Amino acid sequence: MNRRSLLKGGFLAGLGLPFIGLQDVVASPYTGAKKAKNIIMMVSDGMSIGTLNMADLYANRTFGKSSKWLGLYRDNKAVRALMDTASASSMVTDSAAASSSWGGGMRVRNGSLNVGMKGEKPQPILQKFKESGKxxxxxxxxxxxxxxxxxxxxxxxxxxxxxxIAEMYLGLKFDVMMGGGHKYFGEKRAGGNLIPKYLTQGYKVAENRTEMMALDKSKPVLGLFAEDGMPYEVDHQHDAELMKSTPTLAEMTMKAIELMKDNKNGFALQVEGGKVDWAAHSNDLSGLIFDQLAxxxxxxxxxxxxxxxxxxxVIITTDHGNSNPGLFYADEANKKFDSLQxxxxxNTWLLGQLNQSFSEQKIIDLIKDNQGFVMKSDDVKSLLVHFKDIVPGQLYNESNLPFYEYGKILGKYTDVQWAGMNHTGDYVELTMFGPGSENLKPFVKNYELHNFMLKAAEMPESLMVKA
Incomplete structure (x- = not known):
């Protein structure tokens, strides 16, 4: 809400006029079509407010301009709200329950995908949109x-x-599915290779950037560009082979729009920056900031x-916070934060290169060459000790790397610190642009977005379970 809106509301009240609500006084930033033919929901998974803030600071200090997201606020182009992210089983949600609240219109327990506490199975929203002709x-x-x-x-x-899930997708025959996860579809899949089945069912399968760019809209598309998660953006930008073989999130997004935009009934697309969450779990600062910027x-x-x-x-949000990183006060905070450039x-890439048999100097050189700062001898010794303290099976840490210790050490050199290594119960940013955005309330619960999207598209709303 901008200062002008508050002043205008106060002026009317001072004149003794009835309060008629800000939406009646101040025009919505969007004044175009009333019906949303297309819906694009963009999710920076696991994005704490500190992540959004630091990405904007980086953009301003490095490129001399705001991030696109916060630029929408600065230019008064979008409507903004806070969103409660709880699940049915906890005030702190996981990604499955969070996405299910949007997809199914009800809260479910953590770990479940659109299966309610009593076994309810609401029809997911993309199935609804597909049935409507989108x-x-x-x-x-x-x-x-x-x-x-x-x-x-x-x-x-x-x-x-x-x-x-990979096999369930086959029967849905959605128009575009692109990301990582080749091991859940291809020869490494436990239940057998699904890719021949996708081809038989009429899909085009793309496995690199060149193949993706060549896709046309004649058939549904499955794009698989990594065995598991795609590379962190900071690693992608500094690897010529990855730049050639692996598309960025923006490239995948625009290709998906290109493939669907000419449909007479429109389209619905979900876009996820999923590795923002993985970086937060790993306290991986450059992984976090550069993936948020991507x-x-x-x-x-x-x-x-x-x-x-x-x-x-366009709906832009996150499903939950994660680890609550932030830039903390110190005499050289500007200089240290700028070292991210x-x-x-x-951190994931660097720790993966580090062999515990390396000499102290070799480790110092490795860090300087790849992250640009000179680590002190005591910090190197501490890092090596903590390789031995790792508990196997940690979330998103199959390689058993000392993420926590390295993130803590790195805080001395960047002034960015972390509150933990897991999801938080924070209320989160929710931003909208386009037809329907004018109906956004200042505070919503996550499951309310399901009907919000249906209503914006002028489709029948679901009977929601209140929470």
């Missing part, structure tokens, strides 16, 4: 079978069954499309 799709930087895209698509009581690039492209199109509702690789 083209539908998901793009993500993590496996396409992961919790956030799956919550818009299917019903299954265990988010971990990604090989099963998501932001996709936001900018989508808003450009929506402004020209005039019939597209020297990072060529994520």
């Amino acid at each position: 083209k539908v799709g998901c793009v993500t930087t993590v496996p396409i079978t992961h919790a956030t895209p799956a919550g818009f698509c299917i019903n299954i009581d265990n988010r971990g069954g990604q090989d099963i 998501f932001d690039e996709a936001v900018g492209k989508v808003i450009e499309f929506a402004e020209k199109d005039g019939e597209t509702l 020297n990072f060529k690789h994520s």
Whole structure:
């Protein structure tokens, strides 16, 4: 809400006029078509407010301009709200329950995808949009079978069954599914290779950037660009082979729009910056900031499309916070934060290169060459000790790397610190642009977005379970 709005409301009250609500006084930033022919929901998974803030600081200090997301606020182009992200089983949600609240219109327990506490199985929203004649799709930087895209698509009581989810997608015949997760579809899949079945059912399968760019809209599309999650953006930018072989989130998003935009009944697309969440779980600062900026690039492209199109509702949000990183006060905070501009690789990449038999100097050189700062001897010794303290089986840490210790050490050199390594119960940013955005209330619960999207598209609303 801007200062001018508050002043105008106060002026009317001072004149003794009846309060008629800000929406009656101040025009919505969007004044075009009333019906949303297209809906694009963009999710920066696991994005704490500190993540959004630091990405904007980085953009301003490095590129001399705001991030695209916060630029919408600065230019008064979008409507903004806070969203409660709880699940049916906890005030702190996981990604499966969070996406299910949007996809199914009800809160479910953590770990479940659109299966309620009493076994209810609401029809996921992309199935509804597909039945209404729209083209539908998901793009993500993590496996396409992961919790956030799956919550818009299917019903299954265990988010971990990604090989099963891959087979469930086959029967849905959605128009565009692109991201990582080749191992849940291809030869490494526990239940057998599904890709021949996808081809038999009329899909085009793309496995690299060149194949994706060549796709046309004659057939539904399955794009699989990594065995598991796609590479962190900071690693992608500094690897010529990855730049050539692997599309960015913005490229996948715009290709998906290109493939679906000419459908007479419109389209619905979910876009996820999934590795923002993985970086937060790993306290991986460069992984976090550069993937948030990659998501932001996709936001900018989508808003450009929506402004020209005039019939597209864009929803930008996150499913929950994660680890609550932030830039903390110190005498050299500016200089230390700006050192991020020297990072060529994520903590995940760097720790994966580090051999415990390396000499202290070799480790110092490795860090300087790839992250641009000189680590002190005591910190190197501490890091090596903590390789031995790792508990196997940690979330998103199959390689058993000392993420926590390295993130803590890195805080000395960047002044960015972390509150933990897991999801938080924070209320989160919810931003909208386009037809229907004028109806957004200042505070909503996550499951309310299901009917909000249906109403914006002038489709029948679901009977929601209140929570």
